[in-house]
Amino acid sequence: MTNWIPDLTGSGPLYQRLADSIEADIDRGVIGAGAKLPPQRDLAYDIGATVGTVGRAYQLLRERGLVSGEVGRGTYVLSQNIGVTKPEAPDTSVEGTRYVDAPKGKLRFDSTAAPDIGQGAVVADVLSRTAQDHPHEISSYTRDFPDRWYEAGARWLSRNAFRPTIDTIVPTLGTHAAVMAAIAALTTPGDYVAFEHLTYSQISRSAGLIGRRTALVASDDEGLDPADFERVCAQKHPKMIFLIPTAQNPTLLTLSSARREAIARIARDYNVILIEDDLYGHLTDDPTPLLAEFAPERTIIAGGLSKSVAAGLRGGWLSCPPAYRHRIRVAHKMMTGGMPFLLAEVNARLVLSGQASEIRKRSIAEISARMSIVRESLAGFSFRSHDKVPFVWLTLPDPWLSGTFKNACLEHGVLIDDEDEFKAGRSERVFHGVRFGVSQPSGREGVAGGVAVIRRLLDEGRAGYDSFS
Secondary structure, three states: OOOOOOOOOOOOOHHHHHHHHHHHHHHHOOOOOOOEOOOHHHHHHHHOOOHHHHHHHHHHHHHOOOEEEEOOOEEEEOOHHHOOOOOOOOOOOOOOOOOOOOOOOOEEOOOOOOOOOOHHHHHHHHHHHHHHHOHHHHHOOOOOOOHHHHHHHHHHHOEOOEOOOHHHEEEEOOHHHHHHHHHHHHOOOOOEEEEEOEOOOHHHHHHHHOOOEEEEEOEEOOEEOHHHHHHHHHHHOOOEEEEOOOOOOOOOOOOOHHHHHHHHHHHHHOOOEEEEEOOOHHHOOOOOOOHHHHOOOOEEEEEEOOOOOOHHHOOEEEEOOHHHHHHHHHHHHHHHOOOOHHHHHHHHHHHHHOHHHHHHHHHHHHHHHHHHHHHHHOOOOOEEEEOOEEEEEEEOOOOOOHHHHHHHHHHOOEEOEEHHHHEOOOOOOOOOEEEEEOOOOOOHHHHHHHHHHHHHHHHHOHHHOOOOO
């Protein structure tokens, strides 16, 4: 990278031109895989910009999947067979939930979609019957939602003592779309939305695209810290906070009743809306009351079918205070184009017939069997797991760094996620952790093989990995 200066000609914000220039040089091979980008301060001096501008450009490159960076180590270009260019021979035998198909010969451990337990046959049957029963509705736009779509949402979101009524339900194109519709409807550009440092970061990135700002709230070994939440509320006045209280992604922490009650109290004191993502909660038998039980007047709860039935169905619902319902439904239509009749009807039929619950039971059984393989193979290392949740949060032993370990796994044929993938904003915190899922390999043999790679790398340490070999 010596004597390299980016081409910043063109129009648009400087940080965007810088990111585009670096991306173009990566595509042309001027900057090769594994190359270290200049330190932000050095590049800022070279191009006459602020460090913040360079940092923003590097963040944009991370979001595009082109680089990986860690505090104290630097920013490195990722191998382009997992970047924005499509591989020559993609492996389509396993469908992932990321931006591109898995490169041929790679195990996809970077997805947590429901495992394939034969649900395709059930879905095919319901699809066929739906097409036969409703040919006119399928050929046109969806204008009116039948009551059964709301009833399905009320049934699927019910857990523990929480039982939403149909007048609180909005059918959506998955949980992500549900959350984003709520953010778009109930906040305005410039408003803060609060997130934990580590979370499902695609919500914060999506919120940023529509002009919302991110406020980070600290967590500890018990989950989100109520005291820091109150500090953020007092200093930045967020309109909303996004939370995954049960089996948090990626850390797998579950908030206690006491913490949920404290969070609800603080939210009430500062007039903050709570968004509760219960997507993984439905895989567990956790009896802790939902946030919606502590603060029903300000909690929006979202869930769907992706982790337990089938991600490709894009089935989701949210339950919200009735006063919010119309605004959120309109926002969802504006942001997604509206609910397609075919998907909404199939999802409702699966839920109301009990078939979705049956598929969920079979998915949980398969996940449990795969997690047994993980626990046996990684015995002696520090990690969090749950028998019924399809991912693991692995704490890396010294001297491994998160991005380096991710790259080492990739070179050995296994795709996992480093901690940067889950950072909701620019955080100085370093967690030295990675997340890997076990639901996407086509069989348990694939799980065993992938976990064996992870175990071997942990055993060998950095001495067994050369990024330029």
